[in-house]
Structures are given as structure tokens and as C-alpha cells.
Amino acid sequence: MATVETKTAQPRERILQAATALLAEGGREAVxxxxVSAAAGVQAQTIYRHFGDMQxxxxxxxxxxxxxxxxAKQSQGDDGDPVAQLRAGWDQHVAFGLANPALYRLLYTEPRPGQQQFAVTGDAHRVLLGIVERVARAGRLRTGVEDAAAMVHSSGMGVTLTLIAAQADGRLAQYAGLSENVREAVLGSVLVPADEAAALPHRAANGPAAVHAVALKSLMSDGIRSLSPAERSLLGEWLDRIASGDGTAGTAREEGDGDRP
Known part of the structure; x- marks a missing residue:
């Protein structure tokens, strides 16, 4: 049963300790x-006074x-190989979930109708976006930054929840290698292989334009003073089309040009 130090800790701290212990022991339903009142040695109104409500x-x-x-994620900084940081970030995410299964479920599966994503997980997602941005600037990204980050995040969360369930059932050993295999499959779909990326500067101008478009779009996030906001927006749209391989608009214009006198 959850117990806390009631002699020295202030009521707010005792409430947090009790809720944390109850969550770890019995999941969201136990809190x-x-x-919490019994474990922290406080009245119910004390909880509401400090936190508004149970949520x-x-x-x-x-x-x-x-x-x-x-x-730990924020301490990585902007130095080092961003692809290696992407892999390390995936492994950190899965390890955190397995070490804190009830907390992970609370963070990533607790419904919050009418609310945006929980602020803390939003911060972590911004760290992920920053790493993917650096991957793009290194010429290693074959998709858009937002698309790649969404693929990494959603697949990593799915793997983590799968492993958490297996761990609870005592079947975790049956899933050995799952995280690494899914990680490499996802990265393989969004990354340009290192040897191909190294060869890009030496190829002809009609080489893999999509990779260059993704990298340039990422570099544009720092701003281009010589372009107006409208021009930057239009250039960004063109780069997105190149990155996605969508030549529909260009084909239409070319066909229209053929009708001109």
C-alpha cells in the first residue's frame, strides 16, 4: 500500500508522493x-485546494x-550525428515506458477531451522535431520533417505500449528485438542511406531532387531575409511538391503552355 512521510513533508508534497506511489502500484484507477487522502494523511479539500481537481x-x-x-532528451544539444541521436532518442523513449508503465499510459493514452496534447509530451515532441530538422539539414531525410517525426513518434509509441503489455503479462522475452527491428524499418523509410547522401554533391543536377528539397525547406526555417513572407510561403509550397514527388501542378501548367499561341 502506498505510504508517504507525513511528519516532515508539506501537504502538497505528501499528496504528490501518495499519488505517484498509487499510480505506480495500481495504475490510473488506483489514484x-x-x-490519495488516506495515503497522504490529508482531507479531500486539501487536494482540491492545491491542484484544483484530480486531473x-x-x-x-x-x-x-x-x-x-x-x-535527458534536451541535454543532447545540437552537436553530434543527428541520425545517431534519433536512434538513441527512440531507445530512451522505449526504456522510459518500460521503467514507468503506469506513468507512460497516463501520458500517452489518457484521454483529454477538448484539450491539446499534454504540455510535457509536447516538449518532448519538439525535441524530436529539432533532431529530425538536423537530419534534414544533413541531407539524410527523404520525407518532410513533420511527416518523418510523426512516423517516428507514432511507431515508437506503438512499440512501447506493446512491450508494456507484454511485460505486464510476463511475455517480454518473446518480443526481444521488436523495438530495434521496428526502429530500423521506420528509419529506413524516412532516411537516405549514408553512402547515397555522401554522393549527392557529386551527382548531376537532375539527381534526387526530393532530398535537396527537404534539406532546403529545413534550412528555410531560419528565415531568408531576401524573400518576403509571401515568397517564402510560395517557395515552401514548391519544395513540398518536389519532396513529395507531386508533379501534378507542373504538368497542368506545361499542358496549358502548349495551348498558347
Missing amino acids: STRA GLLDEVARRGYASYLA
Whole structure:
């Protein structure tokens, strides 16, 4: 049963400790007003005074529990191989979920109708976007930054939840290699192989334009002073078409040109 230090800790801290322990022991359903009050040695109104409601308490528990993981992701900085950082970030994400299954479910599967994504996981997603941006600038990305980040995030979350369920059932050993295999399959679909990327500068101008378009779109995020906002928007649209291989608009214009006198 969840217990906390009631002699020295302030009520707010005792409530957080109790909710964290209850979550780890019994999952989201175990964190009730009655259970937290009993474990923390406080009245129910004390919880509401400090956190507004139980959702506010759970959000604070999630924020604190996620803090060390988020700090580790943010500490990577902009140095080093971004592809290696992408792999390391995937492994960190899965390891965090397996070490904190109830907290992970709270962060990634708890429905919040009418609300945006929980702020802490949003911060982690921005770190992921930053890494993918650097991959694009290195000429290693074959898709758009947002698309690649979404693929990495959604597949990583799916793998983590699958492994969490297997761990709870005592079947984790049956899934050995799953995370690495899915990770490499996803990265293989969004990354340009290193040997191909190294050869890009030496190829003819009609080489893999999509890769160059993705890299240029990423570099444009820093701003191009010589272009107006409207020009940057139009250039971004063109680059997106090149990156996706969509030549529909260009074909239509070429056909229209043929009708001119």
C-alpha cells in the first residue's frame, strides 16, 4: 500500500508522493480522492485546494515523473550525428515506458477531451522535431520533417505500449528485438542511406531532387531575409511538391503552355 512521510513533508508534497506511489502500484484507477487522502494523511479539500481537481493532480504527477526523461532528451544539444541521436532518442523513449508503465499510459493514452496534447509530451515532441530538422539539414531525410517525426513518434509509441503489455503479462522475452527491428524499418523509410547522401554533391543536377528539397525547406526555417513572407510561403509550397514527388501542378501548367499561341 502506498505510504508517504507525513511528519516532515508539506501537504502538497505528501499528496504528490501518495499519488505517484498509487499510480505506480495500481495504475490510473488506483489514484482516487479517497486513496490519495488516506495515503497522504490529508482531507479531500486539501487536494482540491492545491491542484484544483484530480486531473490537475495527475497532470502534476506526470510532469514531475517525466522531468528527468525530458531533461535527458534536451541535454543532447545540437552537436553530434543527428541520425545517431534519433536512434538513441527512440531507445530512451522505449526504456522510459518500460521503467514507468503506469506513468507512460497516463501520458500517452489518457484521454483529454477538448484539450491539446499534454504540455510535457509536447516538449518532448519538439525535441524530436529539432533532431529530425538536423537530419534534414544533413541531407539524410527523404520525407518532410513533420511527416518523418510523426512516423517516428507514432511507431515508437506503438512499440512501447506493446512491450508494456507484454511485460505486464510476463511475455517480454518473446518480443526481444521488436523495438530495434521496428526502429530500423521506420528509419529506413524516412532516411537516405549514408553512402547515397555522401554522393549527392557529386551527382548531376537532375539527381534526387526530393532530398535537396527537404534539406532546403529545413534550412528555410531560419528565415531568408531576401524573400518576403509571401515568397517564402510560395517557395515552401514548391519544395513540398518536389519532396513529395507531386508533379501534378507542373504538368497542368506545361499542358496549358502548349495551348498558347
